[in-house]
Structure formats: C-alpha cells, structure tokens
Amino acid sequence: MIIPTLNAGAGFKKLLEQISAQDLPLKKLIVDSESTDATAHLAKSFGFGVLSIPRKNFNHGSTRQLALEKILPLDVIIFLTQDVLLRDDSTLSTLVKIFETDEKIGLAYGRQLPHSNATLEAKILREFNYPAQSQIRTFDSAKNLGIKAAMASNSFAAYRADVLEKVGGFPEVILCEDMYVAAKMLLSGYKVAYNSLAQVYHSHNYTAAEEFHRYFDIGVFHSRESWIRERFGSAEGAGQKFIQLKYSALIKNEPLGIFGALLRDAMKFLGYRLGRLEKFLPQFIIRRCSLNKNFWGRI
Numbered sequence: 001m002i003i004p005t006l007n008a009g010a011g012f013k014k015l016l017e018q019i020s021a022q023d024l025p026l027k028k029l030i031v032d033s034e035s036t037d038a039t040a041h042l043a044k045s046f047g048f049g050v051l052s053i054p055r056k057n058f059n060h061g062s063t064r065q066l067a068l069e070k071i072l073p074l075d076v077i078i079f080l081t082q083d084v085l086l087r088d089d090s091t092l093s094t095l096v097k098i099f100e101t102d103e104k105i106g107l108a109y110g111r112q113l114p115h116s117n118a119t120l121e122a123k124i125l126r127e128f129n130y131p132a133q134s135q136i137r138t139f140d141s142a143k144n145l146g147i148k149a150a151m152a153s154n155s156f157a158a159y160r161a162d163v164l165e166k167v168g169g170f171p172e173v174i175l176c177e178d179m180y181v182a183a184k185m186l187l188s189g190y191k192v193a194y195n196s197l198a199q200v201y202h203s204h205n206y207t208a209a210e211e212f213h214r215y216f217d218i219g220v221f222h223s224r225e226s227w228i229r230e231r232f233g234s235a236e237g238a239g240q241k242f243i244q245l246k247y248s249a250l251i252k253n254e255p256l257g258i259f260g261a262l263l264r265d266a267m268k269f270l271g272y273r274l275g276r277l278e279k280f281l282p283q284f285i286i287r288r289c290s291l292n293k294n295f296w297g298r299i
Contacts, residue, residue, distance in 0.1 A: 219275020
C-alpha cells in the first residue's frame with residue numbers, strides 16, 4: 001500500500017486506524033513531501049515505512065512511481081490518498097478480490113461515497129461517477145463510454161504490479177496519472193474494473209477558484225496527452241447528462257445553489273480551455289492558473 005502525504009492533519013489518524021483493522025496483510029508506505037505536522041511520525045507508529053521527498057519534487061505520477069519502486073516486490077499494489085476513509089474492515093480485501101475473477105484485469109478502483117459534509121453538488125458528482133453497479137471495461141468500451149472508459153482514481157485503486165510495469169508505470173504528468181495508466185492498459189489488451197462493492201468516503205467541496213485551477217491542469221493533461229482523446233474520444237454525452245442531473249436536483253432541492261453552480265461551471269470551462277492552450281501562454285500566466293505549481297519548475 002502507498003499513500004502520498006503532505007500535512008495530513010488530525011483526521012489522518014482515523015484512516016491509519018482503519019487500515020490497521022483491515023482483514024488483509026499489507027506492506028505499507030507513505031511518500032511524504034516534507035510535512036511540517038506529525039504525519040510521518042504518526043504513520044511510523046502504525047507500521048508504515050516513510051519515504052521523504054522534497055516538496056518541490058512532488059509529482060502525481062513520478063512520485064507514485066518512486067514509491068512503487070521502493071515497495072516492490074508485491075503482486076498487487078493499493079493506492080490511497082490521505083483524505084479518504086474506509087467503509088469497513090474488509091474494504092481493501094473486497095477491492096483486490098476482483099483480480100481473482102479475471103487475470104486480464106490490470107487495474108481496479110472502488111466506489112467513492114460523499115463525506116457527511118459534502119454539498120449537494122459534490123454528492124451528485126460522486127453518485128454519477130461512482131454508481132452502485134460494478135463494471136469491467138475493455139478498449140471496446142470506448143465505443144459507448146468515450147474517454148470515460150479509461151476512468152480510474154488513485155484515491156482508492158489497486159494495480160497488478162506486473163501489468164503496471166508492462167505499460168511503463170506512472171509517468172511524470174501534472175495529474176490524471178491514473179487515467180494515463182488505465183488508457184495504456186486498455187490499449188495493451190488489459191481490463192479496468194470498477195468494483196462498487198469496495199467503498200471509501202471521499203469528496204471535495206471545491207470553490208469556483210479551485211475548480212478553475214483544477215480544470216486548468218486537466219486541460220494541460222489533455223493537451224499534452226492528446227493520444228488519449230484521439231484513441232478513446234470525448235465524454236461530452238456523459239458531461240451533458242451530468243449537467244442535466246445536477247441542475248435538476250438543484251432546482252428541486254437548493255434553487256439558490258444554482259448561481260454558485262453556474263459560476264463553478266464557468267470557471268471549469270474557462271480553466272480547461274486555457275489549459276488546453278498552455279503551450280501558447282507565458283510562464284507567469286501558467287503559474288497563476290495552475291493548481292500544481294511545482295510541476296512547472298521542472299520542465
């Protein structure tokens with residue numbers, strides 16, 4: 001198991017307690033980006049190894065690859081983020097059990113439920129992206145799902161180590177390292193499994209500014225890794241369906257919330273479009289727009 005960390009805070013202890021209670025033997029490692037709180041000490045007290053890296057060197061892909069190389073050999077590697085909470089004591093064993101059903105499954109990710117403080121918008125997004133029905137996808141799934149065939153989330157995912165190695169591991173990307181690897185696996189003839197029976201709590205109540213920065217980076221990713229959209233297509237149909245679902249729910253339950261949702265959607269659109277154009281933008285604009293500012297110091 002690998003968890004990237006940075007000042008995980010007091011809530012991290014609950015996750016560590018939940019991991020300790022799992023009915024699955026685990027080799028555990030955090031890769032910590034110079035936390036100034038008790039994150040590293042707390043992880044050590046729960047049996048985790050600690051790999052420390054300079055904060056400026058963190059990257060969503062290459063940092064996970066570095067940790068992966070430190071923790072191997074293992075048959076299956078589980079990735080979590082520091083802000084998830086596990087649903088029950090068999091959450092992790094339920095996730096990895098799906099590998100036993102099909103040797104071609106290279107990646108499995110589980111269902112993400114909203115935290116108790118999630119906004120209505122955040123709840124709808126989780127329900128839309130992580131439904132109650134499990135799914136096993138191949139490259140042919142792109143005919144109906146478009147780019148969503150390569151959807152995955154390293155907030156709660158597991159990989160076959162040998163398949164991950166065959167497709168080149170995690171690259172240095174601004175984010176979406178999970179989608180990158182999922183796409184590589186599907187193109188190589190492997191399968192991606194969404195296992196809805198394995199569940200964690202994980203959601204965010206993003207502000208309009210946070211959505212702008214986040215979607216700028218997503219746009220950068222799609223611009224630089226254009227092969228994914230070229231091979232899998234877009235997810236415009238799914239996006240329109242989500243927009244309809246979200247605004248219908250807001251009109252019914254929180255009509256005043258529509259104004260905030262419109263602003264956040266506008267910021268998403270603007271951020272994404274600017275991100276797609278990053279090669280034409282000066283560095284000082286890019287740094288102001290990007291969520292992952294350290295990424296731009298190494299390229």
